[in-house]
Structures are given as C-alpha cells and as structure tokens.
Amino acid sequence: MPDTTADRPELRQAADSLAGRFPEAVLSSSVEKGELAVRLRKEDLAAVLSFLKDERGFNVLDDIIVLDNIRSSGDGGKRFTVLYQLYQFPGFVRLRLAVDVGENEALDSAVPVYRSADWAEREAFDMFGVRFEGHPGLRRIYMPDEFEGHPLRKDFPLGGRDGGA
Amino acid sequence: MTPFVADFLIPVGKIAAVILYPMGMVVVMIWLERRVVALIQGRLGPNRVGFQGILQPVADAVKLFFKENIMQRQADKFLFNISPVLVMFSSLLAFCFVPLGEPIQIGSYTLTLWIAESPVGLLIILGLSSISVFGVIFGGWASNSKYPLMGALRSVIQVLSYEIPVGLTVLTVAFIARSMDLVEIVRRQESSGVWYGFLMPVSFVVFWISAVAETNRAPFDLPEAESELVAGYHTEYSGMKFAYFYMAEYAHMVLVSSLVVILFFGGWLPPFPSVKALSFLHAVPGFVWYLIKIMFFLYLYVWIRATFPRYRFDLLIRLVWKWLIPLSLVNFLAIALVRYLL
Amino acid sequence: MALKEIDLNMGPQHPSTHGVLRLKLAVDNEVVLRVVPVIGYLHRGMEKLWESLTYVQVVPLTDRLDYLAALSNNLGYVLAVEKLAGIEVPRRARYIRVVLAELQRLASHLAAVGFMANDIGAMSVLLYGFEAREDVLDIFEEYCGARLTVHGIRIGGVPHDLDGALVARIRTVIDGIPKHLADIRTLLDENRIWKGRTVGVGVIGAGDAVDYGLTGPSLRASGVPWDIRKDIPYSSYDEFDFDVPLRTNGDVYDRYFVRVEEMYQSIRIVRQALDGLPAGEISARVPRVLKVPPGEVFHTIEAPKGVLGFYVKSDGTDKPERVKMKSPSFINLQSLEHMCKGNLFSDVVGILGSLDIVLGEIDK
Numbered sequence: 065m066p067d068t069t070a071d072r073p074e075l076r077q078a079a080d081s082l083a084g085r086f087p088e089a090v091l092s093s094s095v096e097k098g099e100l101a102v103r104l105r106k107e108d109l110a111a112v113l114s115f116l117k118d119e120r121g122f123n124v125l126d127d128i129i130v131l132d133n134i135r136s137s138g139d140g141g142k143r144f145t146v147l148y149q150l151y152q153f154p155g156f157v158r159l160r161l162a163v164d165v166g167e168n169e170a171l172d173s174a175v176p177v178y179r180s181a182d183w184a185e186r187e188a189f190d191m192f193g194v195r196f197e198g199h200p201g202l203r204r205i206y207m208p209d210e211f212e213g214h215p216l217r218k219d220f221p222l223g224g225r226d227g228g229a
Numbered sequence: 230m231t232p233f234v235a236d237f238l239i240p241v242g243k244i245a246a247v248i249l250y251p252m253g254m255v256v257v258m259i260w261l262e263r264r265v266v267a268l269i270q271g272r273l274g275p276n277r278v279g280f281q282g283i284l285q286p287v288a289d290a291v292k293l294f295f296k297e298n299i300m301q302r303q304a305d306k307f308l309f310n311i312s313p314v315l316v317m318f319s320s321l322l323a324f325c326f327v328p329l330g331e332p333i334q335i336g337s338y339t340l341t342l343w344i345a346e347s348p349v350g351l352l353i354i355l356g357l358s359s360i361s362v363f364g365v366i367f368g369g370w371a372s373n374s375k376y377p378l379m380g381a382l383r384s385v386i387q388v389l390s391y392e393i394p395v396g397l398t399v400l401t402v403a404f405i406a407r408s409m410d411l412v413e414i415v416r417r418q419e420s421s422g423v424w425y426g427f428l429m430p431v432s433f434v435v436f437w438i439s440a441v442a443e444t445n446r447a448p449f450d451l452p453e454a455e456s457e458l459v460a461g462y463h464t465e466y467s468g469m470k471f472a473y474f475y476m477a478e479y480a481h482m483v484l485v486s487s488l489v490v491i492l493f494f495g496g497w498l499p500p501f502p503s504v505k506a507l508s509f510l511h512a513v514p515g516f517v518w519y520l521i522k523i524m525f526f527l528y529l530y531v532w533i534r535a536t537f538p539r540y541r542f543d544l545l546i547r548l549v550w551k552w553l554i555p556l557s558l559v560n561f562l563a564i565a566l567v568r569y570l571l
Numbered sequence: 572m573a574l575k576e577i578d579l580n581m582g583p584q585h586p587s588t589h590g591v592l593r594l595k596l597a598v599d600n601e602v603v604l605r606v607v608p609v610i611g612y613l614h615r616g617m618e619k620l621w622e623s624l625t626y627v628q629v630v631p632l633t634d635r636l637d638y639l640a641a642l643s644n645n646l647g648y649v650l651a652v653e654k655l656a657g658i659e660v661p662r663r664a665r666y667i668r669v670v671l672a673e674l675q676r677l678a679s680h681l682a683a684v685g686f687m688a689n690d691i692g693a694m695s696v697l698l699y700g701f702e703a704r705e706d707v708l709d710i711f712e713e714y715c716g717a718r719l720t721v722h723g724i725r726i727g728g729v730p731h732d733l734d735g736a737l738v739a740r741i742r743t744v745i746d747g748i749p750k751h752l753a754d755i756r757t758l759l760d761e762n763r764i765w766k767g768r769t770v771g772v773g774v775i776g777a778g779d780a781v782d783y784g785l786t787g788p789s790l791r792a793s794g795v796p797w798d799i800r801k802d803i804p805y806s807s808y809d810e811f812d813f814d815v816p817l818r819t820n821g822d823v824y825d826r827y828f829v830r831v832e833e834m835y836q837s838i839r840i841v842r843q844a845l846d847g848l849p850a851g852e853i854s855a856r857v858p859r860v861l862k863v864p865p866g867e868v869f870h871t872i873e874a875p876k877g878v879l880g881f882y883v884k885s886d887g888t889d890k891p892e893r894v895k896m897k898s899p900s901f902i903n904l905q906s907l908e909h910m911c912k913g914n915l916f917s918d919v920v921g922i923l924g925s926l927d928i929v930l931g932e933i934d935k
Contacts, residue, residue: 147882179783183905271699535694535695538762540767541915
C-alpha cells in the first residue's frame with residue numbers, strides 16, 4: 065500500500081511555485097505526514113486561491129476548517145486560524161493553506177474562486193464568527209437565525225448557555 | 230305478485246342493492262389493495278384484524294368515523310361540504326344504469342337486474358361519471374389553499390384530456406354493436422360469439438389506459454400522490470369527508486371495471502358463449518362470471534399500482550395528446566370503415 | 572406576460588424523507604426558479620462534543636453521522652487518527668475493514684436506490700432493496716451486535732475476527748444480492764415511465780460538478796472518474812481489482828445507474844478480500860489511554876455518499892483539540908439548486924433522491 069505519509073516531489077513542486085509567485089505572502093511551508101501545509105498572509109488569500117485554481121490546477125476545495133487559538137495564542141497571536149484544504153485532481157496533491165485572522169477581522173471570501181466554499185464559509189461564520197467579505201449571503205447555517213454566540217469557540221460552554229438559544 | 234311488492238318493495242330493494250353493491254366492492258377493494266400490494270412487495274399486509282385481515286376495512290371505517298372534521302375558517306363552507314358528496318353521488322348514480330345480468334323469471338314476474346335500462350345507457354354512464362370532476366374542482370377551490378387548488382387543477386386537466394380517448398373507443402363498440410344500450414351490447418356479444426375485447430384489442434387497450442387515468446389511479450395518480458411534494462385536492466379533508474373521497478375513488482374504479490367488462494368482455498357471459506361444447510359453463514349464473522371478470526380488472530388496477538413509477542404531469546399530457554387520441558381516432562375511423570364495408 | 576412566482580415550501584417534515592430538510596422553492600408555473608435548502612434541524616453539536624471526549628470515545632459517535640453507512644464514518648475517522656498517531660494496522664485487519672466497508676456500501680446504495688424509486692412512485696423497488704439490505708444488516712448484527720450504528724471498526728484494527736462460519740455467511744449473502752438487483756433492474760432500467768422521469772432530469776455537467784465540489788457516485792455519473800479508493804488508496808484497496816463505473820450524462824438516471832453498477836463492483840471486492848484474507852492479528856497494539864503526538868492531519872475516504880474527510884488536530888493529550896468532518900452530503904446539497912433549475916417541480920423530489928443525502932451527515 066502506498067505510504068501516504070511520504071514526502072513526494074509533487075508536493076514540494078506546488079510549494080515552491082507558490083513561494084516563487086508570492087514571496088511575501090507565504091510565511092512558511094512544511095510537509096508533514098505526506099501533507100503540504102502552507103502558512104499565508106491574510107491579505108493575499110484571494111490572489112493565492114485564484115493562482116492555485118487557475119494556474120496550478122487545484123480544482124477542488126475540500127473543506128474550510130477554523131481553529132480557535134484562544135488557549136495558545138496568548139498576546140499578539142490572532143484568535144482564529146482558517147485552514148483551506150485544497151486538492152488537485154488528477155495529480156492527487158493535497159495542499160492545506162493556513163491563514164490567521166483576528167476576532168474582529170474579515171477574510172476575503174473564497175466563493176468567487178470555488179463555488180463549494182459557499183456553505184463552508186457560512187458554517188465557519190455560524191460556528192466561530194469569522195466574517196468573509198464578498199460572500200453572497202453570509203448568514204447562519206446550523207443555528208437558528210436569532211441565536212447569539214458562536215458555539216464552536218472554545219469559550220462557549222459545551223452544555224449551552226441558559227439552557228439554549 | 231302484489232303491486233306492493235312489484236312496485237314498491239322490489240324497486241326499493243334494487244336501490245338498496247345499487248348502494249350496497251358498490252359499497253361492498255369498496256370494502257373488498259380496500260382489503261384487496263393493501264393485501265395484494267403488500268404481497269407483491271414481499272411483505273404481508275394487514276392480517277391481524279379478523280381472518281387474514283378481512284375486517285381491516287371495518288377498522289379503517291371506524292377510525293375515519295371518529296376523526297375530527299376540521300374545516301378552515303376561510304374555506305367556502307357550502308362547496309367544501311358538497312364536493313365529497315358530488316364525487317360519491319356521481320359514482321353511485323351511474324350504477325343505476327349498469328346491468329348485472331339477464332332478467333330472471335320469478336313466477337310470472339320478470340326481475341330485471343338493473344334499475345333502469347336506457348337506449349343511450351352508455352352515454353348516460355359516461356356523463357354521470359364526469360360529474361365527479363366538479364367535486365374535485367370544488368374540493369380544491371373550497372379548501373382555500375394553494376396546494377389543493379393546484380392539485381385539483383391538474384386533476385381536471387387530466388380527466389378532461391382522457392375523456393376523449395374514452396369517448397372515441399366507446400364509440401367503436403357502439404358502432405359494432407349498433408346500439409348504445411348496455412344490455413344490447415352484451416347480447417350482441419353473445420350472438421356474434423366473440424367478445425369485443427378480442428375483436429378490437431386497440432380499443433380495449435386505449436380504453437383501459439384512459440380509464441385508469443380517469444380514476445386518478447397509479448401510474449396516473451399525480452393529483453393525489455402529489456403529497457410527495459404538494460398535497461392533492463383532498464388535503465384539507467379529514468374524517469368522514471375524506472372517507473367519502475376515498476370510497477368514491479374505489480366506487481369509480483368498480484364502475485369503470487364494470488364498463489370494461491360489459492363493453493369488451495361480454496358482461497355476464499361465460500367464455501365462448503356460442504360454442505356448444507362449452508355450454509356447461511352456462512350453468513354458472515351470469516352474475517358470477519361478471520364478478521370474476523370485475524375482480525380480475527380490479528386486481529389489474531392494484532397490480533399496476535404496485536409496479537410502475539408515477540407519471541410526471543407533462544409526460545401524462547403528452548401521452549394522451551400525442552399517442553392515445555391520435556391512436557383512438559385512427560382506430561375509430563378504421564372500425565367505421567370496416568362497419569361500413571361489411 | 573408577467574412572471575407569476577409562487578413560493579412553495581417543502582417543510583422539514585415531508586413524506587419523501589431523507590432526514591429533516593427544508594426546501595424553499597420559488598416556482599413559476601411549474602418550472603423551478605430557485606431552491607434554497609435550509610438545514611440545521613438535526614444539528615447535535617458533534618464537533619464540540621468530540622473535543623471533550625477521548626479519541627477512542629469519539630469512534631461510536633461517528634456512527635451517528637451518516638447513519639445509513641455507519642462503518643464508513645468509523646473508517647474515515649479511525650484512519651485519520653491512525654495516520655496522526657503513526658499506528659500501523661495489520662494486514663488482516665485491513666482486509667476485514669475492506670470487507671466491512673464494501674458491505675456497508677452495498678447497504679447504503681440499496682437504501683439510496685430504493686428511496687429514489689419510492690419518491691418517483693415505484694414503491695415496490697424500495698421494499699425489494701430493503702429485503703436485500705436486511706441480509707447485509709444481519710451480517711453486521713452477527714459480527715458485532717448492531718445493525719445500524721455499528722461501531723465495527725476501532726482505532727488500531729477491528730474488534731472481532733471473521734471466522735469460517737461468518738465468512739461462509741457473507742459469501743451466501745453476496746451471492747444472493749445480484750438476484751435482488753436483477754429484480755430491481757427489471758422494474759426500472761428500461762421502464763418508459765422511469766426513463767421519462769429520470770433521463771435528462773437534474774443534469775449537471777462535469778465542469779460544474781467539480782466546481783460545486785460534488786463527489787461520489789453523483790460526480791461519476793457526470794463523467795468525472797474520481798474515486799479515492801483508486802486515486803489515494805487506503806486500507807489495502809490497491810490490492811484489489813475493481814472498476815469504477817462512469818456515466819456521462821449527469822442526470823438522475825445516470826446517478827441511479829452508477830449506484831447499481833457500484834454494487835456489483837462492491838460484491839467483486841468483497842469476494843476478492845474474502846478469498847485472499849491473510850492470517851494475522853486483527854488489531855494493532857493500542858494503549859488503553861491513547862495519547863496522540865501533536866500534529867494535524869486531513870484524511871479522506873470514499874464513503875458511499877462521496878468523499879468523506881476528517882481533519883484531526885492533536886495537542887499531545889488523549890483528547891483531540893479539533894476534529895472537523897468534511898461531509899460529502901453537505902457539499903453535494905449545494906448543487907441541488909443548479910440541478911433543479913429549469914426542471915418541473917415534480918422533479919425536485921427525484922433529483923433530491925438521486926443526490927443521496929443523509930441529514931445526520933449534513934447537520935453533524
């Protein structure tokens with residue numbers, strides 16, 4: 065069975081071309097367990113996504129994942145890290161972009177580039193409160209519209225507040 | 230035979246029979262449908278209430294009887310109440326003209342197995358059964374809700390469109406039999422020795438398909454199984470009013486089956502009526518043959534329902550206007566030509 | 572003539588249930604203009620819950636995501652954790668996992684095809700499909716005691732072994748499934764009414780499908796040959812010989828057909844796995860309290876509904892810091908509007924059925 069944790073040359077290729085095109089945007093990149101992870105500057109997100117989709121062939125956005133860094137960020141660190149899981153088919157290269165964003169900041173929406181980002185961004189907004197600029201209708205998706213708070217944040221209690229919405 | 234019996238009791242008895250016969254068949258149909266569909270699907274169906282579930286229709290009737298009759302405040306009261314009655318009325322009234330067999334001699338009195346015999350019995354039955362469309366429209370309109378209205382309108386278009394092939398195919402029978410009297414038609418089948426279903430198979434098939442569509446049964450049951458998306462014209466009905474729609478549909482099915490049997494399959498005649506070798510079949514009363522044939526068509530109704538997916542509305546309309554009507558027209562002209570030449 | 576738009580609501584409760592889903596439709600004289608799905612009725616806060624449980628405790632909860640294909644969810648999560656923790660699963664366990672996963676695919680597709688047919692009106696097909704599904708569920712029951720929320724795959728391997736009797740039983744069942752499929756196909760494949768209602772309905776092209784993130788049999792029905800089992804094999808799938816059914820029209824009929832063909836391929840895989848079942852352990856040595864070294868991983872598998880992905884981030888303790896599930900039905904449902912536009916509103920139910928969504932997976 066192919067070792068999925070191995071470092072493949074195609075992964076490095078993608079990282080190098082990205083770093084070459086956007087030298088200031090890429091803050092770091094690493095390959096761990098066969099997965100390429102690139103850390104990006106927030107401002108360049110839209111440009112990088114377009115580049116990756118149109119010129120490097122990353123045609124699928126698998127998922128948008130938000131991490132709440134409240135326990136580890138301390139001072140100076142941004143509250144949230146938003147991960148974009150991209151996939152290139154065929155070619156089978158996986159790429160994970162990480163963008164740090166603060167609590168009251170907004171990210172560029174990925175919807176103009178990847179249509180499948182629509183609901184994923186709504187979920188990120190609903191669960192964490194991350195705003196996306198340029199989204200065609202950013203509103204809650206799981207919780208009722210009148211709900212206050214963002215449930216998946218680490219400071220939101222597991223049992224809910226006051227017994228519910 | 231006293232005038233009292235001949236002029237009062239017997240007609241009253243016939244009226245009672247005309248109400249009880251379709252209602253009885255409805256009761257049988259409720260059980261038959263659920264059992265047969267279940268067995269086709271590999272399960273059992275109702276088999277708890279009574280022997281093999283025979284009392285299930287009674288249980289259903291009791292349940293519907295005790296349900297609350299809800300009516301919306303904005304609903305049109307008169308039309309809301311009258312539409313189930315209309316639908317039931319049209320089905321039952323047509324049974325007055327459906328003959329069940331040859332007249333029986335009781336002493337000096339001839340007991341006719343129908344309430345009325347008319348030289349245009351066929352037309353009357355078709356006309357009466359079309360009154361049910363009014364019940365559907367009123368039901369959909371009076372419910373004062375988008376979805377029943379749309380369901381009702383669809384049903385109307387469906388019924389009106391399928392009336393045309395019904396009329397044309399029925400006319401071919403009338404042509405060959407030279408009569409529109411149902412009793413005459415059966416007698417002509419006896420004398421000509423062949424059932425019209427075998428003589429004019431195209432007429433029979435087109436009539437059967439159109440009849441299934443007329444009765445809003447699968448695979449043409451869009452108006453009522455709209456409940457997959459939009460509920461049909463009897464959404465807002467509950468309790469006994471809904472039971473009326475339900476029973477009226479089955480009564481309509483029995484009516485249509487009776488028509489098919491009389492027009493195309495020899496009514497109360499045994500198979501091969503004029504073949505001497507099989508004349509022992511005449512020992513079985515005509516009514517029994519009639520019942521056997523009707524039961525076959527009712528079974529066919531249920532069988533078709535369990536097997537086929539549902540037609541979408543545009544496919545349904547396309548079927549009738551592109552295929553059935555031209556086919557029945559051509560068939561009609563062909564039969565007329567044959568009749569003229571022979 | 573002015574546009575007469577009517578707003579229709581397919582409420583959270585409706586007869587063609589795929590779960591509690593609300594569809595807000597805008598219709599103009601039978602033609603669908605807009606479809607807006609409203610979800611969240613089954614949201615249980617799974618991801619939040621998982622953060623407070625240990626890695627091992629999360630596994631039974633994954634059953635409840637796509638409840639019609641519980642083993643696939645188990646497998647997806649377990650593979651992600653094993654990748655992160657560096658656990659090497661013995662070969663026999665991998666083969667048994669393949670057998671279980673493919674049997675689960677059979678059960679899921681039988682339910683999908685059955686419900687699709689039922690929504691379009693062919694009621695008997697649903698029951699024939701479920702008759703076959705019952706046989707598969709009986710196997711699961713004999714294997715680990717549960718039919719639906721199976722929890723039959725654990726971190727490190729599988730909980731029980733497949734002994735000779737169970738293997739024989741599995742062979743009998745998969746030998747009998749083609750007969751049920753033949754019944755279903757007789758009723759549907761060449762039926763005029765079925766074809767009239769499904770061919771050319773709910774079409775989505777290959778380019779649009781990839782753009783919307785569509786995955787699974789629905790994508791393969793549009794002509795895109797993407798199957799994770801072939802592209803990034805996991806759990807020894809590369810040791811088996813099977814085809815990936817592909818159709819090109821991308822309509823409801825093709826989505827139905829691809830699922831039926833996939834069932835035949837699943838039977839093929841199970842036979843190969845049972846024939847070549849290696850001897851060995853059924854589970855790796857996993858400590859009682861599993862502490863996973865810090866790191867993050869995103870792993871995908873080919874679940875019956877599409878590409879199921881799990882992102883697991885560990886902070887070194889025995890509880891995951893973040894687990895995110897990429898649910899195929901969540902993304903597939905976004906393409907519903909594209910498929911329904913321009914079709915009649917009687918088709919919406921059929922198209923929804925052909926997408927094969929499960930609300931447990933969408934709503935987490």
